[in-house]
Amino acid sequence: MHPLEAGEPRTIGTYRLLGRLGAGGMGRVYLGRSAGGRTVAVKIVHPHFASDEEFRARFRREVEAARRVGGEWTAPVLDADPEAAVPWVATGYVAGPSLDRALAAHGPLPEASVRAIGAGLARALVAVHGLGLVHRDVKPSNVMLTLDGPRLIDFGIARATDGTASLTSTGVSIGSPGYMSPEQILGKGITGAADVFSLGAVLAFAATGRPPFTGDNSATLLYKVVHEPPELGELPAGDLRDLIAACLAKTAADRPAPEAVAAALAGALGAPGWLPAALVEEASRAAARYTCSSSSRGNAQARAAARRARSG
Template identity: 55%
Template sequence: MVGPYRIVGRLASGGMGWVYLGRSASGRALAVKVVRPEFAADAEFRLRFAREVDAARAVSGAFTAAVVDADTQGDPPWLATLYVPGPSLAEAVRADGPLTESAVRLMAAGLVEALQAIHAAGVVHRDLKPANVLLAEDGPRVIDFGISLFGAAANTITQVGTVMGTPPFMSPEQFRGEVAKQASDVFSLGAVLAFAATGVAPFGSGVGVMYRIIHERPALDGVPEALRPLLERCLAKSPQDRPGLAELLDDVLPRETAPEAPEPEPAPDPAWPPPAVAEGIRVRTDDLNARNHSRGSVMSVPSCLLLHAQTLLDAGLTDRMVAEAVGRGGF
């Protein structure tokens, strides 16, 4: 149990904690983010986590995952949001390759609306990247406000020498340690859309990515020609040269003009969700339904042992220590 929620599986893990699939007493599926013990003991990290919760709660919109519950003073601290049974953009592209132009445009429209809701709440996300974009049946969802700026903090400069974000999707001003305002999220959006269309970040990754983002043009050769001008504007070096979100929405989904003569009814466009994404959603939904309708314990004992062992490994313990813990029934 985490708070009042029963844990039925593990969704992901990262440097700061784990994300579990949880279930409320009524059966509602939730994504429960739990902070690692070593960070939970850090008062400064707890404050940062509380700010993440405040930022996530402040945002409402069709394309973000709503906060359901949280305990920032818990041991460990945790945050519960609605569960989105779909893969991340990073997973989808890694498994099935780049999205079609139609799918990229539809996803872009959803991400623009998500950023509009985020910015309207006084939040700057600062970490928009493929792993933080979930692909749901009715559009994308932006998640993870772990390094977002909210309220008064949104107008302050990051502590000198501190660079926060995911390098291939960070804006030039983030690398320079300047104030990351709304235009910074627009830059990251351009990089995310380029990744969705090509399978690679527009400035690459690894050594030299900071220099390329600050000084060089993005590599957009694989982006559909009709999308390139839009992404080039999003990826402008100067924040003032990037388009606003309302303008972006018009460009992503241009208004259609009535044809001069009647034309045959076009076939339905199966752009969203992409077929592979739809299959991933179906598999996740079937698994969730199976868990919801199971009787007794929600996981078999082998699953519990495997989950516990993987959790211990994530915490940096050795195989021998994990085996001893599981052998003692220490879970």
């Protein structure tokens, strides 16, 4: 978390901002706290989007869609104001490192952890797709590792699968190079299968420490995603590699459904020690520091979750 700088807001709605968590193509994300003491993540859009009525309408729809997703494997939407001078949305704060930061600090994850992450994300996609939505930006920085399992965050560019509004009209890139599906890159129709492709890329990254497609520039990278096979040489042969390869099929119809991925990885989250000890400690510190930090009950819950993550 970064301290607030001069010119940044100190409050959004009824939430007091504690620091800046990050920034992206659509806006900035802050750590905040409600009047009742609940820790939240508050996302505000960039001011230049606020005057775009098409963007506001899309943001309004996306907030309502995200409310319906729930919070079992995602960050639940708690509050929002699409009509504010600068629209914002508050979600439950997910205590733990993102997958990309976890690997930067600790290296590739063991197979048990990769399986557990895959199981949790597949279940998240089952819920998302069941509502007719597509996340569109499944990538390591949008996967959080918590004591109770992985969480998929940031539905900022999700929209109904039958939506017609185009984010490119406001200059926002849809998806992230290296994790986008071929059909996203080619501008073809997007279905839930695009998220499955991204899930496969995320799991390959988690297992090896590198994405399955690499390039010196965006053009080369995007060409490889569309035309070349994924680089899975560092993945040992076995059913996990086969599953990841199936998710990375070039043709959407050839990829497994999220339900099939979840079934193939069933039981992974219940396995003892699904999260490495170093990451358990990191997630535990985050939970104790930010989640219900004024409550001894909150700290007790964090300790109990840490024990479950260690022992299964």
